[in-house]
Amino acid sequence: MEKSLFKFIWRYSAPQQMVILFITVLSYPVSYILLELPKQITNDAIQGADFPREIFGFEFDQIAYLVLLCFTFLFLVVVSNGLKLVLNIYKGRLGERMLRRLRFELFQRVLRFRLPHFKKVSSGEIIPMITSEVEDVGGFIGEAIALPAYQGGMLFVQIGFIFMQNPLLGLAAVSSYPLQAYIIPKLQRKVVLLSRERVKNIRSVADRVGESITGIPEIHANDASAWHSADLSDRLYKNYKIRFQIFNWKYFIKFLNNFLNQLTPFFFYLIGGYLVIEGELSIGALLAVIAAYKDLAGPWKELLAYYQMVADVDVKYQTVVENFDPPDIYPVSRITSDEIEPLNGDIVFKDVSFSGGAAGQELFDISLTVEEGSDLAVVGQDGSGRSELLQLAAGLLGPNAGRVEIGGQNLDKLPESVLGREIAYVGASVHVWTGTVRDNLYYGLRHRPIRLIERVGEAKSEYARRLTEARETANPEYDLEAGWEDLEAAGVEDQEELDGKALDVIQLIGLSNDVYRMGLQSRLDPKRDEHLAERILAVRHALADRVAQDSQVQGLVELWNIDRFNHSATLVENILFAAPADPARSFDDLAGDRDVVEFLEETNLKSQLVSIGLRIAETMVELFSNVSGDSGLLGNYSFITLDELPEFERIVRAGRSENEKLGLKDADRERLIGLAFKLIPARHRLGVLSKDMEENIVKARHVFRERIEKDGKDFVTFDPNRYVPPMTIEGNLLFGRPRVDRRDARERIDRLIRSLVEEMDLRLPITRAGLDFHVGVSGSRLSAGQRRRVALARALLKNASYFVLDETLTGLNEEDKAARKVIREQLRGRTLLFGTSNMAVAEEFSDSVVLDQGRKVEARSEEFAAAT
């Protein structure tokens, strides 16, 4: 990568820089005339004589001449500002493109780092480098060449003018320049060094903040907040000190500059005055020189400012770039090559040694052959080099000495397009990506965009623009929206079949129960799968029949019925008999919804709800105002949190007040309605709901239904014959609520639903819906075991010829044993390396090698088993 910023700029933007320079130079005469013209208008056109004038063969009288000059002026104003606009946009675009190129290049380099390199760098440092630290570079690039060229040219012309007037004065004018040219870089050097330090300091701050966030449970568990506070505070103090020093130097340089600049007039007056008195220089010439010198100050100042900016930006660039140039970085072709070539043959380690930089991450002189199609257990404790050996076999690490080959091909030289498709690897720690289960399962098939999408009209031209920009900035032209799944590699015809295969795989490795449960909790868009929605409705009807026939079941559940109040559901569900289209909306949010408010007013429910809300609030305040916040009672049972309690105390007082002014405000009423909405009558038993009120509510449902049917995008009504998208699949299956006043009702209803789902063959489709389950940030909503199984399913779906599994399903329990058996059966005929620390597990495989402290040792199984 280019070591200096100017090399980078010149290499990727030389022609554009020339264009900028050209436009800058072009604008000079325009702005010069623009400055001169007003003088001519006042002196010549307004106060002048000798009219009419002749210009280009036309005669002008005074008024016409004035008009001509003024319009010329107007024209030049337009041209001059137009040029500025064009120039600024051009510079800005160039800067942004170069920034994009730089950032992408940096990221691509991160992708090219060898794995051991990541032990030395942290994401907390890398992220600010790619994001904020290079930001200034973009703003600077447009100015990089044009500014010094233009201002330097101006300066040169002005100095030339002074020299032509009088060489001696010319010398006087530039007398301070050598001094400035000598001292200022020296001082600036100090600022540069400090800037470097500042960048590194802020990086360490970012790193510490990042680490604190990752380790936050540890901090709290060890009462280490104080230590981390002190640590960060210390770094911030260093930052302050560095910045303060930078200020000091910067302003000192400014001071020195100004001083030296103003020293020159001192010489002018002294030497020039002397020369005038002696009669060697005319007073007119002296004044002209002094005026010219004033004009020098502008460009000179600009150049100095530019110099300081270069120093600053260049140091930022260098401090970033030096981190992205490790000597052992992989060549670009390793990640960009499209070469696809099936690997066949034995895995061969030839005298392989590897050192990961620490004890326990080493291998010494390993030679072994794994025959194609066989399976081998690699046994070793953590720190025996087992993981390193497996990563070497997967091509993730490169040996320090020796070679790792498959079918005679050196893995270290093969591109990822071969390694990543032919070898499936599940390491000791797996990563699950933020996204759906499906995204994660198909991750191993998303190598390149395969099924390109047809774009028409606006989308097509927008895509073309996107491609042009990508080419301008050496970014890849891959289409993110295309179909990336390599169906062929997975051995399927279409997406449908791929889903089917994925379901088979998760069944095999024992993940399907979990995904089924995710499916029950997920929401289905019936437009995407009408068939499934219909089948869910069929289960719903079967369940309703069961409830109608079986009095036992009847007592456990309250189904949604538009003519009956549901005591196990919230009041808002009862009133609206509909769910908000966006399931994330809160009760308070609904209480303020325009549709809901209008409807409540229309049906006269509003004031009744406010009084219900008020009575609930009164009860809550009465019950909980003496309870301390940390007892847990408040959190578990109250409608109101501890923080909200004072607010509701005020509302309760306002509600009781006779005084109109002190009474309830509209916002208070809204809050009370929100509170009333949360009421589940059978659970809370507050006795605030009369039979009449229940009847009114049931009647009002029809009104809301009509309202929604007219123009309701925000709500979906509960209709026994229609799928309700905002409800979970489980909610749609049951279409009601387990009774809250029956113990174990939920569990018994769940069992009933499960048996009906099995009976009606819906388990698979619901599991499939579970593929859309969002796994949270880095799979945080999955358990560790689930994450591991997802990673394994991903590897199996990839259909590679070589499998490398490390510490995956290595338990001695029946479940893991069965899973291992399934995996071995599935992978029969392919090459499998299985890493484990347990000899008993290794014995299930046809062959094994044992590692101890980085060396291959004889497999003395009894001894080893005894040791573990």
Add this chain to the structure above:
Amino acid sequence: MTLETEVEALRRVPLFRGIDETKLRLLAFISQRARYADGEHLCNQGEEGDCAFIILDGEADVRVHTPEGEKVVAKVGQYAIVGEIAILCDVPRTATLVANGDMEVLTVSKDDFLNLLKEFPEVSLEVMRTLAQRLEKTTQDLAAMKAGDSAA
């Protein structure tokens, strides 16, 4: 039945007799109301006890395993509190409770009851008083039995 009627019922439970109305309302509010149909089990002998039952309506058979099989040893009816020993000290359920006809029951979970005691020491005091009275009665009974034994 609403909270108010539950409070009425709680007031009749000897254990809570001296406790003021607001606390009883809180206790009622944090308890769960459950209905049991004839023959359903409230709890089973031997399992971990995590809640006490206050019978609002109906009655339950108390059954105990004996060498001859399960036997009904007692009946508990309206306003009785059962299973409170299990929430005060960690012992397994000493009997099985089976609904005899439809029942309305208030269940108080162990954690909530203990929280309530922590929160309002006067409630603890009242509970202590009641338990002490029981102990006193048991001791007297025992003494009377012993006296009867020696007399005989």
